[in-house]
Amino acid sequence: MSRERRLQLIMPWAVTIGLFLIWEIACRAFNVSSFILPKPSEIFAATVKFYGPITGHSLHTLLTTLLGFAIAVVGGMALGLLVGASSLIYNGLYPLLIAFNSIPKVALVPILVIWFGIGTVPAVITAFVISFFPIVVNVATGLATIEPEMRDVLRSLGASRLDILVKVGIPRSLPYLFASLKIAITLAFVGSVIAETVASNEGIGYLMLAASSRSDVPLVFSGLIVIAILGVVMYAICAWFERRMTGWAFRGDIVT
């Protein structure tokens, strides 16, 4: 491994640790109250102390997010293929999709609570609706940008629309799909945590809300950091998957 490569691997850790160090030093130097901004050491202590509940709640959030995300992937791919394959469906649905996407998803949570009550269901649905859109748009883009020559080659061989979809459309839209998954999974976390904060009695969002009402600020921050870590890990998994599945889109230039 070259010096440069090693540095590249170390950099993210170094920067993160450096940030926490500055945070710790600044809090001590300016004597910041832990009700405003707790020191990283206090957050760490809170995490250790509430290790059990934090693990339970974050697992719950993780499952909620993954469920919503999974539905979004399946539904988003299906709709993306429909929208990308037919200009008629595209014209019919696109304005509606844009309109739907402009609605702030938090605003949906109260309605979901009316329909499904407090609990996991609204969180799953929020995670789904928030991560659905980028997947649809990306898959549709992948399909819509098939080279006309490629299409001509297939059509003159006697390919049906389904053939073209299977042989070119889907493989071509896969890199777009995987690129959107990285974005979608982080959005799904945003969705489920928002819904948990508003309408749940489980999950990391609920834990943070409960901690904040007890003025346990270090625990609130501990929740934030757990969410961030989950987000980064899921992002990394999606990115790894993307490289594995669509190496050709990177022209074999696989670096991890």
Place this chain on the structure above:
Amino acid sequence: MTGTGTPFVELRQVALTYGEGRDATLALAEATMSIAQGEFVAVVGPSGCGKSTLMKLVTGLMPPSRGEVHVAGQKVTGPIKGVGMAFQNPTLMPWRTTRDNVMLPLEIAQPHRSRLRAEKAAYIDRVEKLLASVGLGEFGAKFPWQLSGGMQQRANVCRALIHEPQLMMLDEPFGALDAFTREELWAIMQDLWLQRRFTAILVTHDLREAAFLADTIVVMSKRPGRIIQIKRVDLPRPRTLETTFEPAFVEIVHELRERISEVRAA
């Protein structure tokens, strides 16, 4: 043209207009010609004169605005099946290996499509043989982006040929290559044609290429494209690079060049 019997491809006063109303562009006007089975035709003419349009009309990818196109005795009303096509841009699929790219027509065109599963090994063998005959024997397992431009274009020609189509449409397939590779591919193309005797329509800007490969050269005018000359090339086959230095060959190229510069100036 001088082909014997009924023509394989026939254009009867075919015209094509793109767009409507004020945007309308007449791309091709009154094209009438016939191509015999097994004939190699080259189409030359200034840029934008409707050569690619002509290709799309013959293969039925677009309906003509006026006139009729007949292929193999039947009026063309939709994309005709089992044509081999190669464009300037190789359009290989980056997610498939070279071998799998060449396999593509076998997965779509009949009768191969229904036989492919049962006779996979035989078909793979056939693909390997064809790749070897164009000098890509060792590259079947490589991805297109691991090949040079010339190699990709060879694979592209293989893909157009593998299902043994009766009709080959070549739209400047060698346009983006260097002179040496191009001349090498002319010879390969001629060999394949001599073996299989498919009917071929080749669009090109290279007059030497036209004279080297074609039995008949069609010269088109500036847009809206009209066919202004049909030139027979009666040089013996197989033609070699030596042929291109012979007076008869040079004269044909010369004549074509003059014709085209007249057209462009007009």
